[in-house]
Amino acid sequence: MAQTRVAARKTAKRRQWVSAAKSQAASRRGAQRRAQTRSALIKAAQRLIAEERTNVAILEITQLADVGIGSFYNHFESRDELFEAAVHDALEVQGAFLDQLTTGLDDPAAAFARSFRMVGRLHRHVPELSKVILSKGASLITSDHGLAPRALRDIRAAVEAGRFSTRDPGAALLIAGGAALALAQQLHEHPEVDAAVLTDTVTESLLLMLGLSAEDARDLVAHDLPEVDGPFEGRPKAAS
Numbered sequence: 335m336a337q338t339r340v341a342a343r344k345t346a347k348r349r350q351w352v353s354a355a356k357s358q359a360a361s362r363r364g365a366q367r368r369a370q371t372r373s374a375l376i377k378a379a380q381r382l383i384a385e386e387r388t389n390v391a392i393l394e395i396t397q398l399a400d401v402g403i404g405s406f407y408n409h410f411e412s413r414d415e416l417f418e419a420a421v422h423d424a425l426e427v428q429g430a431f432l433d434q435l436t437t438g439l440d441d442p443a444a445a446f447a448r449s450f451r452m453v454g455r456l457h458r459h460v461p462e463l464s465k466v467i468l469s470k471g472a473s474l475i476t477s478d479h480g481l482a483p484r485a486l487r488d489i490r491a492a493v494e495a496g497r498f499s500t501r502d503p504g505a506a507l508l509i510a511g512g513a514a515l516a517l518a519q520q521l522h523e524h525p526e527v528d529a530a531v532l533t534d535t536v537t538e539s540l541l542l543m544l545g546l547s548a549e550d551a552r553d554l555v556a557h558d559l560p561e562v563d564g565p566f567e568g569r570p571k572a573a574s
Contacts, residue, residue, distance in 0.1 A: 347511075372409045374399040379420035384465040386394055388417055424466040425479035428453070432484050435560065442491035443546060444497060447554040449488070453481055453514065454533025457521045468518055475511030485510055489544065499545025510540055 378399035382388060394483055396403045410416040435452055436445040449564035457464040467480060473484055486507045492498040500506040517536050521529050534555040 368408070369397075369477035371401050371405050374401055375406065375409060375416060376420045376423050378461060379416050380424060380466045383417060383420060383469050384462040390551070401569060414521050421466055421470055422479065424463050425477065427463065428456075428467060428480045429484065431456075432481065438440075441497065442495055443544075443550070444487045444539070444554055444557070446485060446492060446544075447485060447541060448557070448559065450510070450514065450540065451533055451538045451555065452559055454521070454536070455515055455529055456528045463506075464518065465522070468515070468522075472515065473509075474515065475508060478506075481514065482507065482511060493546070497546065500543075506544055509543065513540060549553075 377393065378395050381398065382390060382395065390413075392406055393403055395413065395416065396406050406416075410419065425540060432449050432453070436448055439445045440447065458540050467474065470477065474480065477483070486503060489498060489500065489503045489510075493500060493503060498506075513536055520532065521527060538551045538555045541554060542548065546554070
């Protein structure tokens with residue numbers, strides 16, 4: 335009898351383990367499906383923002399995302415909330431890209447130059463993502479995501495390191511941000527313009543404004559840009 339009870343307990347425990355494993359697997363599959371649905375909605379919204387079609391009905395958004403309309407409300411309360419999330423996602427992608435791009439650089443002036451040069455090129459290489467980010471307009475300059483906080487960090491660090499001589503990093507960021515927005519608009523409106531040449535020219539001018547010598551500024555914009563994978567998976571890659 336004792337052996338029978340022990341065997342029964344072992345069987346019951348195995349059943350509990352199997353049941354728990356099945357439950358965890360189902361939970362993981364459910365979380366994966368929810369993540370995929372949210373991602374599909376955000377990508378659809380980003381496409382619509384890039385096409386300047388933000389007044390579409392929610393049904394059209396879900397059709398573009400190839401999800402049921404009921405799924406929309408499992409993730410977002412309104413169309414505006416979805417579009418806000420779409421812009422935030424684009425800025426996070428840009429931020430992750432810039433972090434990867436500048437890893438290992440000890441010179442903050444070089445980090446600033448590399449980031450600005452690559453972002454300028456991305457307007458051509460990932461135009462849809464660029465238009466989504468630019469939909470925020472001038473508020474991008476003081477945003478807590480994307481290029482702005484990283485540029486301010488690098489400017490401050492370069493001042494502390496004696497590389498930049500600007501007295502007000504915040505004001506310098508406003509100038510750099512304005513230049514970045516104007517550059518983006520020029521590249522989108524004039525496809526015949528060489529993005530790399532114009533971006534490097536603007537970058538060199540900014541470096542001079544920040545206090546770098548003419549020789550150092552020319553040297554930094556002459557550096558080769560690395561090829562970086564990861565954040566732009568599924569989108570055209572940036573070129574050096």
